[in-house]
Amino acid sequence: MHEPAAIQDQIPENHCYGCGPENDRGLQIKSYWTGEDETVCTFTPSPHHCAGPTQYLNGGIIATVMDCHTICTAIADGYRQAGRATGTGDKIWYATGKLDVQYRAPALIDEPVELTAKILERSERKTHLQCELKSGGRVCATADVIAVRVPDNW
């Protein structure tokens, strides 16, 4: 079970290709808290998200959904650490400082992929997260991510 509202639906003014509700040609992923330091996301690929072979998901799309799922987790965590509901008061923004993806097995295009993100460590300027992407029940990619807090006028 997770909270009813998606993290992305609480972050204002987000036009991001991977996670922005304001981007009607984007992937519009949705992430949810499942625990103190953990979030999940289910993304259903479209056929045009394929790699060279049409049955597999493109690696750039895999990186994008892992990027967006983890950075949105860091942003929501930033609000939590500030003692505020996500999207309330002064904006809290993080950008990707590092996204290190390991592609372990091909992900299927015709099944939803399941992502989990875990916060490993946080400090004032940055949050270290780990992400896992599963397709067809097996781990297809893992990522090590550094989210860096940036000014809210970016």
Ligand SMILES: CCCCCCCC/C=C\CCCCCCCC(=O)SCCNC(=O)CCNC(=O)[C@H](O)C(C)(C)COP(=O)(O)OP(=O)(O)OC[C@H]1O[C@@H](n2cnc3c(N)ncnc32)[C@H](O)[C@@H]1OP(=O)(O)O
């Ligand atoms: C361009 C869009 C930005 C989005 C802004 C948020 C909007 C919110 C709205 C709606 C939600 C949207 C959600 C988006 C989701 C998708 C996210 C993306 O795809 S973001 C695009 C790709 N990323 C970039 O274009 C960053 C380019 N890089 C930079 O601007 C700088 O390099 C930056 C901000 C990452 C850091 O630069 P410094 O000079 O400000 O800060 P320093 O002092 O270098 O780093 C601060 C801390 O972070 C560590 N750090 C930085 N990069 C690291 C790395 N690669 N590995 C390990 N640590 C790193 C440093 O060691 C330092 O740590 P110590 O405080 O000393 O402990």
